Amino acid sequence: MPRPDLSAQINTAPLTIATVAQRLGVAASTIRTWERRYGLGPTQREPGKRRRYNQEEFHQLEQMVRLVQSGVFPSDAAKTIKSSREIISESDEVITVDTILEAARNHDFDVLQRDFDVLIARDGLLHTWSDYICPALRNTYYPAGGDMPGYSSRAMITHAALAEVFQVAKQASEHAVGLPHACPTLIVSDAAHELRAHVVGAALQWEGVPARIVPVLAPAGNPEVCPHDVAEAIKEYRESLGAHTLILIGSLATDVEIIKAVDDQASNLILVGNNCPISATPRAMRFRTLPACVEETVELARNCNMGSCKTD
Numbered sequence: 001m002p003r004p005d006l007s008a009q010i011n012t013a014p015l016t017i018a019t020v021a022q023r024l025g026v027a028a029s030t031i032r033t034w035e036r037r038y039g040l041g042p043t044q045r046e047p048g049k050r051r052r053y054n055q056e057e058f059h060q061l062e063q064m065v066r067l068v069q070s071g072v073f074p075s076d077a078a079k080t081i082k083s084s085r086e087i088i089s090e091s092d093e094v095i096t097v098d099t100i101l102e103a104a105r106n107h108d109f110d111v112l113q114r115d116f117d118v119l120i121a122r123d124g125l126l127h128t129w130s131d132y133i134c135p136a137l138r139n140t141y142y143p144a145g146g147d148m149p150g151y152s153s154r155a156m157i158t159h160a161a162l163a164e165v166f167q168v169a170k171q172a173s174e175h176a177v178g179l180p181h182a183c184p185t186l187i188v189s190d191a192a193h194e195l196r197a198h199v200v201g202a203a204l205q206w207e208g209v210p211a212r213i214v215p216v217l218a219p220a221g222n223p224e225v226c227p228h229d230v231a232e233a234i235k236e237y238r239e240s241l242g243a244h245t246l247i248l249i250g251s252l253a254t255d256v257e258i259i260k261a262v263d264d265q266a267s268n269l270i271l272v273g274n275n276c277p278i279s280a281t282p283r284a285m286r287f288r289t290l291p292a293c294v295e296e297t298v299e300l301a302r303n304c305n306m307g308s309c310k311t312d
Helices: 017-024 026-036 055-069 076-089 099-105 109-123 125-138 153-175 191-206 227-241 250-254 256-262 292-300
Strands: 185-190 209-214 245-249 268-272 285-287
Touching: 017 026, 017 055, 026 076, 026 185, 055 076, 055 109, 055 185, 099 109, 099 125, 099 153, 109 125, 109 153, 109 292, 125 191, 125 292, 153 268, 185 227, 185 250, 191 209, 191 245, 191 250, 209 227, 227 256, 245 250, 245 256, 245 292, 250 256, 250 268, 256 268, 268 292, 285 292
Parallel strands: 185 209, 185 245, 245 268, 268 285
Antiparallel strands: none
16 A cells, blocks of 8 residues: 555645655655656756655655665666556546445445555545545445345445555554654544544554554443443543543543543543534533544644653
């Protein structure tokens, strides 16, 4: 899978060649050579002007470094990158929510993974979730004629998306090298929103924020589930992780009793979802979208009191 660009959600400022060289651990002269020989340089640069690299161009060079260091000849590495870039540039009209649904209905897992690979490389994980995966999942409700036994479009999309999230999280530690220190974050969701929690967690780890996810059985009026027990379990996880920020997603973000019970007035509390109550705790931050949640959490985690948190 091409390396996803999640940092574009947070920092879109262009980079100088000196900064790019420092981050990649290669000489600036090498980057200039790759531009001259293989065309791996800034897409727009006026004569006599200094090079400025956007996030997409930086990650192309990052992929180039990784391939060369793994033993691939520079010329072959450049061809691979250009080929991937051509596939991505052609994907605007090829991949849509409808084509994702069609692949899911046909139970074509390989096509789903390929399309998610392209979308994540092009748009980043968070926007792929917001613009494609989430709308596709919404359209799996009430399928025409119902589903055949053993065939579930929703489960197919969820499975493929989770597999992609795993790949992003797997690459996160390498990408996060050199990024600012960040305190851990605990993400807790009800079972229905577990995939959202994993998307947030992977996006945070991509930015160097240690994250753990806890799916719980939310009370929702269920007499067998006690809000107090749920809250106590959340607090135990937060303490064991040393989490500086707690994120509640789904029905947990609307449960006043749980929100009040887990608000320790010391760490950050973020609620993600629609209709998050203000009365529960005015100091809690509320977000409707995952990109907004991740952006704020990264800032909080990087600016936390480092003496009061644990790291992996």
